Amino acid sequence: FAATQGLLMRLKQLVFVVAACLWMISGPAYAQVVFNDDSTVISLNGKMQFIADDSNSFALKDAIAAERAGQMKSLSGRLSRGYVRSSSWLRVVVNNDGATLVTPSLIMEPPFLDEVDVYVRAGADLGQPEDYQRFSVGDHTPVAELPLPTALMTVPLSIAQGASLNIFIHVYSFSTHTLDTRLVSPSELMAKTSWHQSWQSAYIGIAIALALINFLFALRLRDRVYLMYGLYLLSIGCATIGLEGLTRMLLP
Numbered sequence: 001f002a003a004t005q006g007l008l009m010r011l012k013q014l015v016f017v018v019a020a021c022l023w024m025i026s027g028p029a030y031a032q033v034v035f036n037d038d039s040t041v042i043s044l045n046g047k048m049q050f051i052a053d054d055s056n057s058f059a060l061k062d063a064i065a066a067e068r069a070g071q072m073k074s075l076s077g078r079l080s081r082g083y084v085r086s087s088s089w090l091r092v093v094v095n096n097d098g099a100t101l102v103t104p105s106l107i108m109e110p111p112f113l114d115e116v117d118v119y120v121r122a123g124a125d126l127g128q129p130e131d132y133q134r135f136s137v138g139d140h141t142p143v144a145e146l147p148l149p150t151a152l153m154t155v156p157l158s159i160a161q162g163a164s165l166n167i168f169i170h171v172y173s174f175s176t177h178t179l180d181t182r183l184v185s186p187s188e189l190m191a192k193t194s195w196h197q198s199w200q201s202a203y204i205g206i207a208i209a210l211a212l213i214n215f216l217f218a219l220r221l222r223d224r225v226y227l228m229y230g231l232y233l234l235s236i237g238c239a240t241i242g243l244e245g246l247t248r249m250l251l252p
Contacts, residue, residue, distance in 0.1 A: 033183075035159065036098030040188050044092055044181040045078040048169075053087040056172065060119055060129045063089040063168055067126060081177040090169040093124050094183065096159040104183040106167070107192065108153040111245030114140050114173040118155045124164040132168070139173075143248050150193050151200075151245035157183075200244045207237035 033047050049072035051063065058066075066072055072091060079088055096102050108116060119132040137146060137153040148154045159165050171179055184192060214230030217223065241247050 033092055033094050034097055035094050035102060035104050035183050036096050037100050037102055038098070039102070039104070039183070040185045042104075042183040044183065046076055047092060048075050048079075048181070049073065049091040050075045050079065051089050052081070053089060056085075056087050058087060058089060058170075060132060060168060060170075063091070063170070064126050064129065067091055078181070079171065079177070079179040083175075084177050085174070086177075087170060087172040088177065088179075090171070090179070090181075092167050092169075092181075094157070094159060094165045094167065095124070096161060096163055099161050101158065101160050102185075103156065103158050104185060105148070105189045106155040106157060107182055107184055107189070108137065108155075108169070109180045110176075110178065110243070111152050112139050112173075112175055112243050113153070113171060113179070114138050114175070115171070116153055116179075117170040119168040119170070120155070120157065121166040122160075122163060123166060126166065132166075139245065139248070141248075149249070151197055151249055152193060153245070154189065154193075196244070197246070200240065200246060204237045204240050204246075207233050207240070211237065 033042065033044065035042050049067065051058075051066050051072045053062075063072075066089070072089070075090075079090065081088065094104075106118065116136070116138040118135040118137065120135070121127050121132045135147045135155045137155060143149050146154075147156055157165060169179070169181070171177065211230045211233035214226045214233065218226035218230060241250065
């Protein structure tokens, strides 16, 4: 029995050593994000580090310290925390292993999040807070202060050949706490923003047009059902304007 117990103990130690070696070889998930001149769309979901700031007191220096202390954990997918009143900090390192400079854009959705701040620093090491450039792209940010005047939350980036970018993202919102992130090429950015604005504008226009038709029916037929349905359609159109980030484009 003693010999069997000793054998099991050695087996457990061997499994632990093998697992540790595999983890060291694979490295953290965020180090594997690559964007080069052949890339068009790279999703960052499941490739970022995350820490919750339940006290809403973290600054960039605190997020850097948490990463140095190994307190940030890997996300298995997109950020999705439901309805919470706390902040989230995300980190990712993007590498350009190509032979030319690339200029991707970081796109984040949904666009109705209240506060989204992106901190960017050249180089894979963490550095100091003053080394980072800050971009505010949340729904509460005026259009004049956006890095790019688009309905989607967009941050332009530039990565030299063989270089890396260190990116921290701070998220806080009174609405649902979720974030979808991806890197896109300039051509993909143009196609994405054009499609988004065209599709949502058409949807809103149809909703408002149907609302006006129902208002005319209500006036002509003296039927409150048409009035109520028209108000319902109008509310859908107005709500979509805000949810899809078009409000700040119409009322900067």
